[in-house]
Amino acid sequence: MDIQQSGSVCELRETCGFYCDVLYLYQKHEIWKGLVRRYCEGTSFPLCARRIYFYQTGKCAPLDLSPLGKMPGELLLEMMERG
Numbered sequence: 769m770d771i772q773q774s775g776s777v778c779e780l781r782e783t784c785g786f787y788c789d790v791l792y793l794y795q796k797h798e799i800w801k802g803l804v805r806r807y808c809e810g811t812s813f814p815l816c817a818r819r820i821y822f823y824q825t826g827k828c829a830p831l832d833l834s835p836l837g838k839m840p841g842e843l844l845l846e847m848m849e850r851g
């Protein structure tokens with residue numbers, strides 16, 4: 769599958785687990801909001817690890833893969849507890 773580059777924001781937002789689910793869970797956390805601003809809704813989306821994974825495998829990336837790369841489980845749990 770060829771990676772897409774058209775548009776000014778990521779075209780995978782409607783089906784992306786990070787954007788749809790994790791963002792919802794952690795929407796109050798500044799780190800996550802910053803990632804969304806920078807990647808999902810910003811110009812860095814071509815560099816997103818989840819997006820690259822999708823175009824390399826044809827599958828949605830696992831939820832522990834952030835736009836920056838794989839997140840340690842402990843950090844995800846900590847984020848979840850903080851909300």
Ligand code: SF4
Pocket residue numbers: 778779780781784785786787807808809813816817818819834835
């Ligand atoms: S996390 Fe990556 S693949 Fe998902 S919507 Fe944001 S930029 Fe697109």
